[in-house]
Amino acid sequence: MLMHNPPHPGEVLKELCIEPLGITVTDAAKGLGISRKTLSSILNGKAGISPEMAVRLSIAFNTSSESWLNQQSQYDLWQAEQHRNELHVTQLSAA
Amino acid sequence: MLMHNPPHPGEVLKELCIEPLGITVTDAAKGLGISRKTLSSILNGKAGISPEMAVRLSIAFNTSSESWLNQQSQYDLWQAEQHRNELHVTQLSAA
DNA sequence: GAGCCCTGTTACGTTATAGGTTACAATTCA
């Protein structure tokens, strides 16, 4: 179970990939084969990392697509867990 | 890196949770607080497991929400990886 | 056979999100 708020994957992408390489958002978007707006949205936490985007990132930065998508899942799941007690779900047992 | 086609999470849900308990899809849907159609779609591989659904499953079956969402991620990622060579992405390196 | 339950599925709707293009404003820098 996750205990602390995981960072948005876009944050990690910016700090660990874009900034260290010293490349512009514009050039990174070109390399990724996506629009500058899409990358900007991700970097600023306005959009998530889709499965296809995870593959793109893995190619461009020679990383693991799993790590990117897992980061996104952890992030999404943490948000969902915040509303766990609002869900009307009952324990299920044998009939 | 995933090497083999992961099963659809709905398959796992059916075989490891619904069938062993001997409960009907209708009753399981009621317990989960979702419509029978939604559960049916998941069980038959027509829909994925959303973050919120992962939390519902974790409550109803006393399991880990992470495991459900991770299964879905693995499944989605495998699909995306099948088109890895169709993406126009270039390696990114220091400017 | 008649009735009932369970199931998958179709049709219709809403809502959210990823992605695109275009354009604008603000900033930085040569």
Place this chain on the structure above:
DNA sequence: TGAATTGTAACCTATAACGTAACAGGGCTC
């Protein structure tokens, strides 16, 4: 000053996760 960079807003499309209502078929039981 002029060019580059960036975030963002407006507008579009496609996909997907939900819901309800309705239907058809299979199975079970009086």
